[in-house]
Amino acid sequence: MEYFAGLDISMEETRVCVVDREGAVVHEEKTTSTPEAIAASLAKAPSCRRIVFETGRMAPMLYHGLVALGLPVVCIESRQAYQALKSLATHKTDRNDARGLAHLARTGFFKPVHVKSLPAHAVRALINARKKLVGQRVMLENQIRGLAVVFGVRLPRALSPAFIKQALRASEGITGLSAAMEGLIAARAAVLSAVAAIDADIKKMAKASTICGRLMTIPGVGHLTALAFAAAVDDPGRFRRSRDLGAYLGLVPRRFQSGEVDYTGSISKCGDRRMRTLLYEVANVMLTRYRGALKLKDWALAIAKRSTMRKARIALARRLAIIMHAMLRHGTLFKAA
Structure with a gap:
């Protein structure tokens, strides 16, 4: 039989819950929030196929620590988990949250997130x-x-x-x-x-860093922006398409659709705010200070002519994010032509 575990993590203690394929609880325990203590607690139950916990301040340390111990851990989006856990239990307690996360692990009703190195x-x-x-x-x-x-x-x-x-x-x-x-x-x-x-x-x-050196071939990209982008992306292979970077950094329009209502608003502003700001600054430098011939600049200035300069900067920032990811993925340098 397959078994699944949920971990409700806090700074000091972690609530561990293990369930079987049918949802019956086979092990529950409270332990300290360290990879070794959590692994020791899980060792008291049958081997789990999947171990789930939410994103948070402790997530990077625990995730990499548990992976190093050979445990099949999955980190899931806390906002999605909150909505699911709210519907599973009337009272919010650590014990109920751990049980709810174990049931999410059992059903597969979750969205895994990448935990940066x-x-x-x-x-x-x-x-x-x-x-x-x-x-x-x-x-x-x-x-x-x-x-x-x-x-x-x-x-x-x-x-x-x-x-x-x-x-x-x-x-x-x-x-x-x-x-x-x-x-x-x-x-x-x-x-x-x-x-x-x-x-x-x-x-x-x-x-x-050779990666940063490659990114800094783009006009306007300096040490800070290159290092921040490399850290934000971490692993280029986790994005299936380079254009997904626009949505990841919150540089795509927000959309709301319900029945006859279909509204497209300003950018979503999701993800890394600092990285989004740095890309906007690079776009501004490219449009206002860079004097060389650049097709990317001409493309953005054409947008500014038919719309506004602010929208041109945002569009150029999104395009730069896509280009920078492609450069990381394929190991290429920026070509001005």
Whole structure:
């Protein structure tokens, strides 16, 4: 007889449930959320054909750990699982969720998702840390600007050398304001130093990667975008067609159809928001700063002429995602002609 398991995972504990082909529970247990402990708990039950759990913060570590232990684990989309689990049990408990996931594993009524490799997650963590630090830098600069404008001082652009000099000059001789300015400026300097260190790491990693070197042959694609795209895709073979990248990154129009209603709206904005933003910036650079002859640019400018520049940037970002995936899949370089 075949057996199936469901894992309801939290930070500290995991609820394990094993059912047979008919849906009868044969094993239930609560264990710690580590691959070794979960494998030990599953070893107390008959060998399972499929083990299912939801996406979440613990999913990458547990998935790769359990796969390394030889267990047939499948990670499923949490939003889909939520709708199914809600219909299976009246009360939401860890025990009921584990049972519901086991029944999903038994029936096959789920959509498996790709779990990125741990190196890809490490790259994404570096990029996300940089984004947070840049946000903190902007927040500190806006705070400095806001304090100065109270005293009638308008500061120049924050990235210019005169920004700090004028900020310190505005606070001279004013008790309280001077200390506040110095503290904010010191914090800004520390954040800038951290951002510079991360930028150096990103540049080093991109230069050492042949994949990133291939992607950077596209005009406007730099170290950050190339590294982020390689980490977002992870395995090019998991996409059957390159044009699926548009939907994966949320760069295709949202559609709602019901009876006589058939509505096509703005882009779906699903998937990796940071990657979508980077591709939009590359499209903007290609359309406004790149001066070379490029058919891709001419195609996007034709869209802008009959529609808007914003739609042209989005269309070009989607086309760039498709091209970049094809380059990764086939190991080719970008051709401007």
